[in-house]
Amino acid sequence: MFDFNHSNLDENGNPGAEIVSRIHDRFGNFPVHVQKPDLIRLNVPQTDIIPLLSWLRTETPFVQLTHLTAIDWLEEDEFELVYLITAPSLCISLMVCIRVNREKAEAESVFNLWLQAETYEQELHEMFGIHFPGSPRQGVPFILEGWQDMPPMRRDFDTVEYCNRTHPERPGREHHDSRIYVGRKFGEKGYLK
Amino acid sequence: MRKFDPDRPWDLTTLPTTMAPKGSKPHAPTDDRCFLGAGDVPAAPKLQEAVATIKNWFRASSLNVLAFGTGCGAIELRPLSTSRFDMSRFGISGAPSPRQANVFIISGYLSTKTLKRVIRSYEQMPNPKWVVALGSCTINGGMYWDSxxxxxxxxxYMPVDVYITGCMPRPEALIAGFDYLMQDIKKGEANGWHHYLENLEWYRDNQKKVITDWDLPNYSW
Known part of the structure; x- marks a missing residue:
């Protein structure tokens, strides 16, 4: 176990310099972006994610998976998976980001490292359609029940069109801006007052 | 049931209990006539009307609200039930189980997943029962119109007796809504539950359109 502590500061006073240099020594020069003194972003190739996370989990204070989520980069045809790994003893977090192909959305499961990843991966499978082979409860309904459309958090899912198709409006409703109705009843001035 | 005897008008066992004030639909089938359309036995009309009025007065004065918060509006029920706005002044109290409740407050937005549980709870409530819809989300979707x-x-999907507008309505608005509901019950006009049973197929069709994994029974309790 490395000796991480707050005395290992870089010249800017950031406590994360130690872990970044360790990762660079071991895994190569990933692009690093220090977003805040205690939040460091790493862009990692997809093949390196499991060795990196295993090493963080077993040999460094970064033992906690705080969050696992996805970002849909529709224009680049990619999903970005963000693993937020926290060191509770140092109060530093690492945002480890990988890119996966959007058409064949598949990533390796980290269920073996953190049991709670099971729930995150189940949700990502349901909301984004990202498949994690080997993770339990893949495809088991989590939040949505009886969902028959495409995963709703994908950006090409047209929410308004789906909503208008599934949930009818009350007859007589013309617009969704309440300013029009209020203005019609009280006058625009009365609304602005 | 015995036939109505004009010599013994005090004998209430001879009265058809489905009688309600003039112009309203029958209320609360009880005893041996638990099913719709059964038992329109002619009896002394004035006495029936009087009994129905008394019954409706009792019903309006003992509302039991089901403890089921569907959306953010449920936060308004806490001040309503506790000392500041004290709803027990009006004879309104809470009920933990749908089998003991007769008012269902749909408090705010309703997701399709919750709708299924709401229908299940609503159908387990004994008749007569009333639905109070709280907030603009129940009227036209409110701020969640594009969700x-x-x-x-x-x-x-459900019969609604009283709508309360606002986002969020304050507890005073809820009390006003309950006031309307009580007046309607006393007049015998709050018959949403009856409408639900009469048009069950229409409601079921609508419910099945949004609840795609339908596993509720097709009948209603």
Whole structure:
């Protein structure tokens, strides 16, 4: 176990310099972006994610998976998976980001490292359609029940069109801006007052 | 049931209990006539009317609200039930189980997943029962009008007796809504539950359109 502590500061006073240099020594020069003194972003190739996370989990204070989520980069045809790994003893977090192909959305499961990843991966499978082979409860309904459309958090899912198709409006409703109705009843001035 | 005897008008066992004030639909089938359309036995009309009025007065004065908060509006029920706005002044109290409740407050937005549980709870409540829809989400979707998993128009899926507008309505608005509900019950006009049983197929069709994994029974309790 490395000796991480707050005395290992870089010249800017950031406590994360130690872990970044360790990762660079071991895994190569990933692009690093220090977003805040205690939040460091790493862009990692997809093949390196499991060795990196295993090493963080077993040999460094970064033992906690705080969050696992996805970002849909529709224009680049990619999903970005963000693993937020926290060191509770140092109060530093690492945002480890990988890119996966959007058409064949598949990533390796980290269920073996953190049991709670099971729930995150189940949700990502349901909301984004990202498949994690080997993770339990893949495809088991989590939040949505009886969902028959495409995963709703994908950006090409047209929410308004789906909503208008599934949930009818009350007859007589013309617009969704309440300013029009209020203005019609009280006058625009009365609304602005 | 015995036939009505004009010599013994005090004998209430001879009265058809489905009688309600003039112009309203029958209320609360009880005893041996638990099913719709049964038992329109002619009896002394004035006495029936009087009994129905008394019954409706009792019903209006003992409302039991089901403890089921569907959306953010449930936060308004806490001040309503506790000392500041004290709803027990009006004879309104809470009920933990649908079997003991007769008022269902749909408090705010309703996702399709919750709608299924709401229907299940609503159908387990004994008749007569009333639905109070709270907030603009139940009327036209409110701020969730473009959400993929919340319904917009509540009365396609359940009968609604009182709508309370606002986002959020304050507890005073809820009390005003309950006041309307009580007046309607006393007049015998709050018959949404009856409408639900009469048009069950229409409601079921609408419910099945949004609840795609339908596993509720097709009958109603």
């Amino acid at each position: 993929y998993n919340t319904i917009k128009v509540l009365d396609l």
